[in-house]
């Protein structure tokens with residue numbers, strides 16, 4: 481009854497900041513619960529769901545099934561992690577890898593978004609994670625990030641591939657031509673949105689040109705793929 485009254489009579493200019501503050505509290509709660517998990521302990525789906533809601537970036541945030549796989553794979557991996565396209569995934573990776581000797585390097589083409597994620601990492605005391613402003617540049621056959629190679633680790637054993645945006649020339653294709661020498665033999669690529677036409681096409685090209693193999697995982701209206709060397 482009280483909620484209905486609030487919904488009807490409280491003006492938007494008051495409701496919006498209240499909602500924002502509630503989301504912020506939810507995010508802080510989820511972050512501290514994840515930070516408090518035992519080393520190698522998997523966050524529950526409820527906790528990940530709370531993290532997504534608190535992050536409050538609908539339309540761009542990772543879907544729950546993908547986020548769960550990101551968490552599982554990051555706990556299992558023993559080497560450094562490369563991320564393409566930063567966001568709540570960056571915060572989650574940072575939290576889960578904090579107590580292991582694993583570095584997370586995230587490439588971000590938007591300077592404003594990079595600043596926002598760097599601030600979120602700093603506020604939450606996450607220091608093993610680097611979010612790099614990495615503008616999109618033109619390569620022969622595609623457009624992709626310009627990674628800070630001299631500063632980055634020599635090898636990565638997990639790639640969380642959720643960028644650059646689908647409107648980029650070649651989409652996410654550039655990952656393999658640009659980064660293949662830095663991916664370990666056992667490296668796993670977690671490609672989000674694997675059911676979209678652009679991603680289906682790039683999977684075919686990665687398989688044909690680089691001899692990688694994809695396993696597609698289809699969950700309620702959403703697909704992602706786990707991709708490894710054949």
Ligand SMILES: C[S@@+](CC[C@H](N)C(=O)[O-])C[C@H]1O[C@@H](n2cnc3c(N)ncnc32)[C@H](O)[C@@H]1O
Nearest residue numbers: 537540541542565566567568569590593642643
């Ligand atoms: C699919 S998003 C990456 C999301 C990230 N993996 C996550 O789970 O939060 C890919 C890119 O979209 C951009 N982006 C994220 N949120 C945005 C927003 N609210 N508006 C416009 N661009 C956004 C960022 O540049 C980001 O690298």
